[in-house]
Amino acid sequence: MKKIDNRKRLAWYMLAPVLIMALFSACKKQESNIEVVSNDKTKPGVVTDVKVKNFNGGAYITYKLPSSANLLYVLADYKINDKKSRQTKASYYTDTIMVDGFAQTKEYQVTLYAVSRANIKSDPVVVTVHPDLPEYLLVNTGLALTPDFGGVNVFGLNKTNAPVAIHVISPNAVTGKYDEQEPQYVSADTVNFSVRGYEDKPVKFGVFTTDKYGNYSDTVFTTLTPYHEVLLDKSKFFVYHLASDSEIGYGWEFRRFFDGSTDEPNGWHTNPGASPTIQGTFGLGVKAQLSRFTLWERVSGAYGYANAKRFTVWGSDKDAPQDIALPNNSTAGTIVGDWVNMGSYNFPNPPSGLPANQANAQDINFVANGVNFNVNIAAPPAKFIRFVINQTWGGVDYGNTMEISLYGNPL
Template identity: 60%
Template sequence: MLWASCKKSESPVEVVSDDTTKPGIVTDVKVENLNGSAKITYKLPNSKNLLYILARYNINDNRVRESKTSYYKDTILVDGFARAQEYEVTLYAVSRANVMSDPVTVKVEPKTPNYILINEGLDIKPDFGGANFFGFNINKAPISVHMITFNSATNAYEEQEPEYISGDTVDVSVRGFDATEHKFGVYTTDRFGNASEIRYVTLTPLFETLLDKSKFSVYHLASDATIGFGWDTRFFFDGNLGDPGWHTVSSPTKQCTFSLGVNAKISRFVLWNRLPDMYGFQNPRKITIWGTDKDNPQDSTLPINSAPGTVAGDWFNMGNFVYPNPPSGLPANQANAADIAFAAAGVNFKMPSAAPPTKFIRFECTQTWGGLDYINAKEISLYGSPL
């Protein structure tokens, strides 16, 4: 046992190479400047033990970053730069024995970083109970949008939970405020720790209220789904979460139409699926809300899976929505008590800020949880501002 414990251990890591020859340098270096980054191309050295190319550079006042690319490529991306200015990048060829070549220094001048472009381009407007921040992320850069609000009680700004964006559009809101003047701010950060300047605004949030369901009425159109089991459309907005609700039979469409009784800018809607199978069977999973400002809108075939803003006759696509998966992360058919409680409280869906006011709603289910050609739902509530 003593001999075994003193035996020299053998490392499982193999030496990559015993050739300690210093590799040659990269040559014929060219730079293409991009937003917050630069693409550097070069000719590789004629070194048989070459493993990768290393770029070392400062991205802001206190952080050094390194990028690597294999010897199979003649291009390396250097990114994370905080500002649009000149930076020095040092390139090394590195051998399989981890021997570095002599340095080659190149200057890059990245364009304005995406996180700054996005923040500067945000359109800040009053939203229901708060402020909306809308803009475009044309390069689909991963960023975080940080919204701050002024607390008059503490005389300080407080930061809300950041929103993480990687798509081509920024459309985020902060809510919970009354319709009086309030101070808001916003800044953006990227994944490298860079942060933009804060933009401050003072505005009055839009008034939001639960639309009066006593003014709602069924507006049946020929292409609406056929009612089943006596669960008429009127039960979809009767304020009763018990039976009956809205239920159809097998039909080419899974939709219903009703009047709001007012012309209103919709901020959000709350949907109650049928318990306890809210994540299964004929319960709606994918939804499109159509609206119109016509007094007597005509029937029209609604395209499936259309984009928001699509017009079909008198109707416009106000937004597409997906009923969320069980919050627990369990498969839909294994939802636990907490998942059921989440659905029982009603699920909120934020209406896109670009959606225009409407007098009527066409609720279209484009996919049920079970992939069925009929649908049921218990109740819907709509919030917004009557005009």
């Protein structure tokens, strides 16, 4: 047995309180270094040599700081529209402050204050800024509304990737007022979405944009007639098996991919390792101009295993399209034999932001509700569809999906 040195133990017991007190003292000293409160009530000097550089919806203001010893920050106070004021701050470590959120491209007055640690403001310095056209107005002025299947397509550019919301309104036949659809929140460089649910008769659509500061653009109106769109009758669909189509696994026949049920085991499942590609082919029973489709994946394996992560929809308007090897990577419009690429798609990432195979309740609910995908309006009509899974979430060599619904105009 190891012998315990009681003298060392006693020395430690005597030293420990000293170390604790020293640590506590150090902590208190560190806290005092970041204190912003001061008893010095001296009014700080003003900022000088002020210069302005405007940008879309805002401006950078540079200046020379006063020599006040207890200076803490510079405050900018300004109105961004007729109703709302805004304040921004910049610490004494920098000589630049940004003012933003302005509603228009015109002159605005910005009041600058140097503020001390005792919260004493300097005398005001008023500077004039003239922001360039705000980003939400840049987006709004370039939006194009065109007819789409069952509604209207909204397209435009957002060159600065600004976070904006696009609002589409249309008249309510009962109330006579305009109803607003669910806003589309955009921060990418392109605006491209469709609002559906309308009959193929003239509708007066309006569109306006808003930004995170509460600014509203004017509403741009246009009257157009949506293209006819219906849910294609799945009772007319039929399996059109071709030699290169995947071998079925676990009894999940391909016909279950369009049997009207999204519940397990009423889905399509291929046999692991049996086919070089993951694909199946079916006929629509009609010739149709497709507009969109809804895809339901397997909820029990949401964002994992054999669920489709990347896939391609191929179409053919032939009466008896021939089998041919299709590329794993292709773009919309690519023609291979009797088949044309109607669209290459990526299943949306988990709403929760979790990695694959770690879906939470939010992700599972998203998958269970089905996900909508648009078909390019320039795609040709089709009589047959070949659904190809190019990559699964689990990276496996087999795939599964539960159900597909297709929309369009039967010809």
